[in-house]
Amino acid sequence: MIENNKNTLLRDYLLSLLVPGLGHIVRGWWRKGLVFWVFLAIQGGVLYAAVLRGRLAWLACSASKSPSEYWFSTTVLFLFFLILWLWAFFDICRLTRVSNAETFVQGYWQIVARRFSKDPKGLVGLVIILAVCFVALFAPFLARGNALSMDLVNFLNPPSLEHPLGLDNFGRDVMDRIIFGSRVALGIGAGATVLNMVFGGLLGLIGGYFRGASDALIMRVLEIVNSIPFLVLVLLIVSLWEAGVVTLIIVLGIFGLQPARIIRSEVLSVREKDYILAARAVGVPTPWIIIRHVLPNAIASLLVVTTMMVGVNIIIVAGLSFLGFGVRPPMASWGAMLQQAQEFMRTAWWMAVYPGLCILVTVFGFNILGDSLRDVLDPRLK
Amino acid sequence: MFAYAVRRVLQLLVVLFGLTLLMFALLKTMPGDPARIMAGLGATPESIEVIRHKLGLYDSLPVQYWRLTSGLFNGQLQAMTYHKPVWTVIVERLPATAELGVLALLLSLVVSIPAGLLSAVYRNSPLDYGVTTAALVGISIPVFWLALMLMMIFGVILRILPVAGRGATLLGWSFLTIDGLRHLIIPSVALSSVLMALNARLTRASMLEVMRQEYIDTARAKGLRERVVLIKHAFRNALAPVVTNIGLQVGTILSGAVLTETTTAWPGIGRLVVDSILRRDQSVVFGVALFMATCYMISYLFVDLLYAYMDPRITYD
Numbered sequence: 001m002i003e004n005n006k007n008t009l010l011r012d013y014l015l016s017l018l019v020p021g022l023g024h025i026v027r028g029w030w031r032k033g034l035v036f037w038v039f040l041a042i043q044g045g046v047l048y049a050a051v052l053r054g055r056l057a058w059l060a061c062s063a064s065k066s067p068s069e070y071w072f073s074t075t076v077l078f079l080f081f082l083i084l085w086l087w088a089f090f091d092i093c094r095l096t097r098v099s100n101a102e103t104f105v106q107g108y109w110q111i112v113a114r115r116f117s118k119d120p121k122g123l124v125g126l127v128i129i130l131a132v133c134f135v136a137l138f139a140p141f142l143a144r145g146n147a148l149s150m151d152l153v154n155f156l157n158p159p160s161l162e163h164p165l166g167l168d169n170f171g172r173d174v175m176d177r178i179i180f181g182s183r184v185a186l187g188i189g190a191g192a193t194v195l196n197m198v199f200g201g202l203l204g205l206i207g208g209y210f211r212g213a214s215d216a217l218i219m220r221v222l223e224i225v226n227s228i229p230f231l232v233l234v235l236l237i238v239s240l241w242e243a244g245v246v247t248l249i250i251v252l253g254i255f256g257l258q259p260a261r262i263i264r265s266e267v268l269s270v271r272e273k274d275y276i277l278a279a280r281a282v283g284v285p286t287p288w289i290i291i292r293h294v295l296p297n298a299i300a301s302l303l304v305v306t307t308m309m310v311g312v313n314i315i316i317v318a319g320l321s322f323l324g325f326g327v328r329p330p331m332a333s334w335g336a337m338l339q340q341a342q343e344f345m346r347t348a349w350w351m352a353v354y355p356g357l358c359i360l361v362t363v364f365g366f367n368i369l370g371d372s373l374r375d376v377l378d379p380r381l382k
Numbered sequence: 383m384f385a386y387a388v389r390r391v392l393q394l395l396v397v398l399f400g401l402t403l404l405m406f407a408l409l410k411t412m413p414g415d416p417a418r419i420m421a422g423l424g425a426t427p428e429s430i431e432v433i434r435h436k437l438g439l440y441d442s443l444p445v446q447y448w449r450l451t452s453g454l455f456n457g458q459l460q461a462m463t464y465h466k467p468v469w470t471v472i473v474e475r476l477p478a479t480a481e482l483g484v485l486a487l488l489l490s491l492v493v494s495i496p497a498g499l500l501s502a503v504y505r506n507s508p509l510d511y512g513v514t515t516a517a518l519v520g521i522s523i524p525v526f527w528l529a530l531m532l533m534m535i536f537g538v539i540l541r542i543l544p545v546a547g548r549g550a551t552l553l554g555w556s557f558l559t560i561d562g563l564r565h566l567i568i569p570s571v572a573l574s575s576v577l578m579a580l581n582a583r584l585t586r587a588s589m590l591e592v593m594r595q596e597y598i599d600t601a602r603a604k605g606l607r608e609r610v611v612l613i614k615h616a617f618r619n620a621l622a623p624v625v626t627n628i629g630l631q632v633g634t635i636l637s638g639a640v641l642t643e644t645t646t647a648w649p650g651i652g653r654l655v656v657d658s659i660l661r662r663d664q665s666v667v668f669g670v671a672l673f674m675a676t677c678y679m680i681s682y683l684f685v686d687l688l689y690a691y692m693d694p695r696i697t698y699d
Contacts, residue, residue, distance in 0.1 A: 223393075224400040227675040229637040232655055236405075236667065239659045240412055315524055319641050322526050323656055338527060342645070345530065345545075346538050356527030364522035371518065 012092055020088030029095065036088050042134070043080055050077070050141040069140060076137050115376045122376060125369030132362050136182040143176040148330055156348050166350035169340060174350060177332040178358055184333040185362060188248050189314040195253020196309050197302070200260035207260070208267030209290060215264075222257055230256070231319060238325045248326060252313055259305045266298040273297075300377035304370050311366035318359050334359050387687055394679050401675050406447050409664045454669050461666045463658070468669035472651065477554045479643070479650030483635045485557065485570040487628065490577035495624065497578075498585025502593065502620075503612060513582060520579025526641040529572035533646065536568065543567055546647040569646040573638045577631055584627055589620040622689065629685030632678045 016023030021036025050056040055070050116122050135142060151171030159166040165174040203222075207215040225233065234251055241247050270276065271294065279289050295302075320326035321335025329336055334355040341352035417434040418425070434440065438449055453459030457467045464471050494517075501513035537545030548556050549565035556562025592598065593616050601611045640652035647653075651670055658666040 220397065220400065223397045224404060226633075227397055227401055227679050228671050229633050229640070229674055229678070231637040231640050232671060232674060235640070235656070235659055236408055236412075236671070240408065311522065315522075318524055319526060322524075322641065323644060324660075335524075338524075338530065342530060345534055349534060352527075352530050352534060356524060356531065359524050359527065360519070360522055363524075364519060367518050367522050 009096060012096070013089065016088050016092045017085070020084050023088070023092045024095075027092070027095075032091070036084065039084055043077065043084065046077060046138050046141050050074070050138075053141065053144075055140055073138050073140050077141070112376055116372070119372045119376060121368050122372030125365045125367075125372060128361060128365030129369060132182055132186060132365065135179055136186045139179045139183055143173075143179045145173050145176050146180070148172065148332075156344065158348075159350050165354050166348065168337070168351050169344055169348070174337075174354055177337060178334065178355055180332040181334045181337065181355065182358070182362075184245065184327055184331065185314050185317065185359070188245060188252070188317045188327075189310045191249040192252035192256065192313045192317075193306055193309045195249065196256045196259050196313075197306055199254055200257045201263050201302070203257065204260040204263030205267055205290060205294070208264035209271055209286075209294065211268075218260070218264075222260055225255060225257055231316065234316065234320065235323065235325055238320060243320075243325055243328060245327065248317055248320070252316060256309065256313065256316075258312075259302075259309060262301060262305050263298060266301050267294055270294050270297045300373075303377060304374045307366055307370035307373060311363040311370070314359065314363050314366070383690070386690070390683050390686065394683055397679065398672070398676060402447075402451050402672065405668050405671055406450060409450075409668055410443070410446075412662065412664060450665065450668060453665075454672065459665050459669065461658075461669075462663045463661050464663075464666070468665050471654065471666060472669055472673055474554075475649060475651050475654050478548060478556070478648060479636075479639050479652060481555060481557050481566065482570055482573060482643070482648060482650060483632075483639060485566060486574035486577060486635065486638075487631070489570060490574040490581055491628075493574075494578045494581035495585050495621075498582040498624075499589055499612075499617060499620075501582070502586045502589035505590065510586075513586070517579040517582045517586075520575050520582075523575055524641075525572050525576060525638045526645045528575050529569060529642050529645040532568045532572055546645075548647075548649055565648075569642045569648050572646070573635065573642045576634060576638055580631065580634070581624060581627070585620065585624050588623045589616060592616045592620040595619075622692065626685050626689045629682040632681040636674050636678065 012023040012027055014023075015026055020040055021033040024030075024033030024036065047056075050070075050073075056074055140146075149172065151167060153171070155167055155169055155171035157163060157167040157171075163173050163175065165178065168174055168177070203218050207218040233255060237251050237255065238247065276289060276293055279293055284292075317326055317333070318335035318338070321333050322339045324336075324339060327333035327336055329340070337355040338352060341348065341355070344351055417430050417437055417439060421430045421433050438446060441449070450459065454468060457469050459468045460466070461468050461471045497513050497517075501510045504510055532543075533545050536543040544561075544565050547565060548562065550556065550559045550561040552558035552562070557566055598611060598616055601615045602608070606615075636652065639650060640655055642648065643650045643652035644656050651674070654666065655670050655674075657663075658670065
C-alpha cells in the first residue's frame, strides 16, 4: 500500500513538475513513468537536432531560409513539451486521488482503453501513426537539408553514410524528400478524411434518419458516384484543375462517399431502437436526438471508418501523384517520387524502394489500427 | 424473381443515365479545346474552326449531350486522337484488361480462399496471425509500387521475366502464347495482391461467422468427421458472401488496372483512360468511363441475382 500523507504527495507533485514521470517512478508506477521519459527523450532529441541545425525559429541562422519557415514546428515542439509536463502532473494528481478513494467504476471508454492497451495490433498501428505524424510535424528539424536542394554533381548516388537513402536524379536527398513527403501524405490523407466524414457522414445521417425521398435521392447519387471506379472519377476531376494540395483534399473529400453508406446503415439500425422512440415520444427535437442519441451510438463504426479512410486516401493520393495528376513536382510527395523512380528503375533502386515502403508502412498503420479498433470498440465482445 | 430482375435492370439504367449526365458535365468543364487537339500541331485557325463546326461544339448543350451519348451506341462517336470510333478503340483494348483482370481474380481466389479457410479453422494460431497480417499488408500495399518492385526484382535484377509490355499475342489474347503469358505474370500478380487480401479477410470472417451457427454444432453432435463438417457444412455456406463480393471487386480490379497497366505498360483499358485524360480526348474518356461503370454494375447485378437464386432464404420484395 502506498503511503499518502501530505509530505509525500507534495514531494511527488514537485518531482513530477521537475521532470515528467519522475513522480510516477518514485511512487512505483515504473511503466508509466518510463513512457513519459521515452516521450521526453524523443522530444529532447528533436530539440537537440533543431538547435544543432540552427533551425529553431529564433535561432534560425541558415541564410537561405527565413526563420518563419520554422515557426510552425518550433511552436508545436514547445506545445508538446507543455502538454507533456501538464499531462504528467495531472496524471499523478489523478492517480493519487484514485488510489485514495479506491473507486473503480468502469465506463465504456475505460473498458475500451483497457482492451486497446492489451491489443498488440492496435498498439503497433498507433506507434506507426504517431511516428509518421511526428516526422511530419518536425520535418524541418529532422531533415538534414531540405527537400528541394539539388546536387547536380553527385546525382543518382547510391545510399551512403552521408545520404542514407541515396540521391535522386536531381541530386536531392531521398531521405529528406521522404521526410517532407510525409507532410503531404498525412496532410491530404487527414484533410480529405475530415471532409469525407463531414460530407459523407451528413449524407448518411440524413438518408438513414429521415429515409423516404431524401434517402432515395442520396442513395441514387451514391450509386452514380460509386458506379465508376473511384480512381478514374478522381483522375478525371483532378485533371480539370491545376492539381495542388487543396484541390486534392477537396476532391477526395467530397467524392469519397464510402462513409455515407456505412453511416447510413448504422443510423438505420440505431433509429429503430426503443430509446430513440422514447426520446421522440417525450418530444425531444430531432437535431438533438441525432446529436445526443444517434451519433454516440454510431461512434464505434465512425471511428473505424475514419481510421481506415485515412489509409485509403493516402493510397489514392499516392496513386494520383504516381500517374502525374496529384501533387506536382518539385514538391516532395511519395507518389510523385515513385513516378520519377520508374524512369530510373534500372539504375537507382533506392529511388523506388523507400518511398513505396513509406506508403506501405503508413497505410498499414492506419489499417491495423482500424482493424484493432473494430474489435476493441465492439460492445458485444467482452 | 423476374419482377425483381426487371426492377434492378431499370435501376441500373437510371444510374447509367445519371452517370452520363455527370460525365457530360465534367467533360464540358474540362480545359482544352477538343477541336485544337484534333487538328493537331500547326493547324490554321480556319481548319480548327471547321473541325469545331464538324464536332458541333456550337450546338446547344442538350444537342451535344445527345450526340455524345447516342454516338457511343451507334458507333458514330469518333475518338479524337485515334481517328477511329470510340467503340473500336475500347474493343481493341478490352482483351488485354479482361485477361489481366480475370487472371488476377483467379489467382487471388486460388490463394485467398484456402488461406482464409485455414486461418478461420486454426483461429489464433501462428498461421492465423500470419494470414491476417499478410492480408493487412496486402490491403495496404500500393499496387503500382508492388508492380514496380516485381519488375525490378524479376525483370531487372534476376532477368527471368520481361520488365514491361504485352509480348506476343494470338487472336488478340496474350495468354495463348508463352511469351504473352510471361508478360502477363507481373501485372496480374501485382493486381491480385489487393484482391487476395480482401478475399482472404472476407473468407475468414465469413467462415468464423458460419462456424458459430448452431447447425455446425448439430453436425458435430451427430458424429460427422470434422473435415466433413468444415467442408460440407461450414465452407459451402461461408462461400456465398465471398462469391457475392466478387461482383463488387470488379470496381477494385478496374481501379487497380489503371495503375498496374500504367506501370507495366500493359495496353489495356486502364492505360487508355490515363492516356485519354492526358490527351484531353473527351470522347474516349466518356466512352471508357461509361463502359467501366456498365461492366461494374452488370457484374454487381449478376452476382446479386445469382445470390438471390442460390439462397432460397432471400426474398426479393
